[in-house]
Amino acid sequence: MECIKDFQQEHKLEMRAVRDSMDVLNGKWKIAVISSICYYNKRRFSDILHDVEGISNKMLSKELKELELNQLIKRTVLDSQPVSVQYELTEHGLSLKTIITNLTVWGIEHRKKIFAT
Amino acid sequence: MECIKDFQQEHKLEMRAVRDSMDVLNGKWKIAVISSICYYNKRRFSDILHDVEGISNKMLSKELKELELNQLIKRTVLDSQPVSVQYELTEHGLSLKTIITNLTVWGIEHRKKIFAT
DNA sequence: CGGGATCCCCATTGATACTG
DNA sequence: CAGTATCAATGGGGATCCCG
Numbered sequence A, B: 001m002e003c004i005k006d007f008q009q010e011h012k013l014e015m016r017a018v019r020d021s022m023d024v025l026n027g028k029w030k031i032a033v034i035s036s037i038c039y040y041n042k043r044r045f046s047d048i049l050h051d052v053e054g055i056s057n058k059m060l061s062k063e064l065k066e067l068e069l070n071q072l073i074k075r076t077v078l079d080s081q082p083v084s085v086q087y088e089l090t091e092h093g094l095s096l097k098t099i100i101t102n103l104t105v106w107g108i109e110h111r112k113k114i115f116a117t
Numbered sequence C: 001c002g003g004g005a006t007c008c009c010c011a012t013t014g015a016t017a018c019t020g
Numbered sequence D: 001c002a003g004t005a006t007c008a009a010t011g012g013g014g015a016t017c018c019c020g
Helices: A002-025 A030-040 A045-051 A057-069 A097-116 B002-025 B030-040 B045-051 B057-069 B097-116
Strands: A042-044 A073-078 A084-089 B042-044 B073-078 B084-089
Touching (some): A002 B030, A030 B002, B042 B045
């Protein structure tokens, strides 16, 4: 009896953790933006704009701002002419690398499966 | 030169793979729904409805339908009275378990970090 | 170049009620 | 219990222009 309760309690915590993650990673583009920065280590605004197919500059700007607020990325203004801005993952952001990698692997497998059908 | 091209080509493939994954997993609730089924192995409609806080039956129905179309979950009608429907992950859906686990772990860490700030 | 501001539409979602 | 149907609203996000 106690045991069943503990199970359920544990599942609730797990579900909450998943929700916490998704709260940060939600939005149509967030994962893609993080991937771009993650795979290139450092990436400029216009580069990401190009990497993430279909995103508008408004949305990119918004997503980057949110990611910065959540301390997943670091924004650096380079004093070049004209100005360029560089984004990189923070240590906390880097801890998402495993998830990005898993999503990449899974995406490849999924594509195979779809084309096989 | 060739080498740089290869790098970029590889990154493009990785980015596409991430997008492929997110195409399937998008939607406000999909990950949470999968988590519920994943953690309990088998789960009924009303159970998931209860697990995923805030979801409406309409949305749950819709998300489940999409997940079934993408062959991530299997739907089984039990001939009980009244009828109940059971959902479980397919083999392909089970391959998401790693991602769910990582999201759980990351969510826990993230929560710690937020409260520490 | 890297964004901010504005306008505006339609898809996503919620609420509610109904059915087998 | 497991959905469906219908209506309404909101805000996500595209397009465009502008600015430092």
